[in-house]
């Protein structure tokens with residue numbers, strides 16, 4: 001088995017493809033381009049993953065394969081594989097180095113005639129951007145020892161068959177997708193936490209206001225009690241004083257006129273009795289009559 005050289009590929013281009021452009025020969029391979037249809041598995045952020053399907057890709061239009069997603073890519077070229085050869089297919093190293101892995105492949109049967117479908121997976125960390133007619137794929141042709149008696153006779157793909165899309169519909173929970181989901185959950189939880197913290201802070205404020213109000217009320221009550229105690233004390237004091245006055249009336253104080261100034265010393269002015277150490281005679285208060293004292297005790 002020998003692989004075809006670039007000269008042989010150029011010489012047989014018209015037999016191999018509907019687009020016999022010598023520019024598509026790359027070393028000993030044919031370069032194939034991104035064609036008119038694609039399908040990318042929907043990510044978590046996709047609005048309607050269940051109704052998501054293949055998309056047309058017009059000339060000049062771009063498409064993306066996010067990290068962790070599969071894609072079906074149709075080739076621009078229709079390929080015909082003669083019965084005495086077989087083809088081998090792959091993705092160009094430029095895209096492999098970005099993480100775009102060729103899941104399907106890796107051969108094209110003798111007798112095949114139609115477009116090819118590449119199933120790829122973005123195993124890299126970044127979204128891969130492609131566009132219509134971008135040269136992304138490679139096809140090698142190798143001789144068989146004889147024309148194959150068993151070969152593909154039915155026409156090959158024209159577009160992406162819905163049957164193969166049905167096999168991989170649904171959201172692909174890749175590590176990247178899971179990471180995104182975790183990030184979203186963390187963000188949701190943090191929003192909820194913020195709301196709870198705000199609620200608790202508001203309750204604390206309300207509680208603080210209530211405590212301040214209660215303290216003010218307490219102070220007012222204490223002030224009322226204080227005033228009442230002072231008034232009650234004054235009333236009780238006055239009552240006790242009145243009672244005391246009644247029970248123990250004060251004795252009248254004798255008021256004596258000061259002796260006339262004689263120019264003598266106190267000792268000289270003193271009465272002879274005082275000078276001799278005898279107490280002076282104080283006039284006695286007038287005695288109450290017996291009838292008066294009887295009235296008081298009856299009360």
Ligand SMILES: O=c1ccn([C@H]2C[C@H](O)[C@@H](COP(=O)(O)OP(=O)(O)OP(=O)(O)O)O2)c(=O)[nH]1
Pocket residue numbers: 104105106107108109112115116117118119152
């Ligand atoms: O990645 C690939 C691989 C193959 N093919 C085409 C060329 C190949 O000749 C044909 C059938 O491939 P294969 O024989 O591997 O598939 P199958 O599952 O056996 O299909 P079938 O029953 O039609 O032979 O599909 C592609 O378009 N893409």
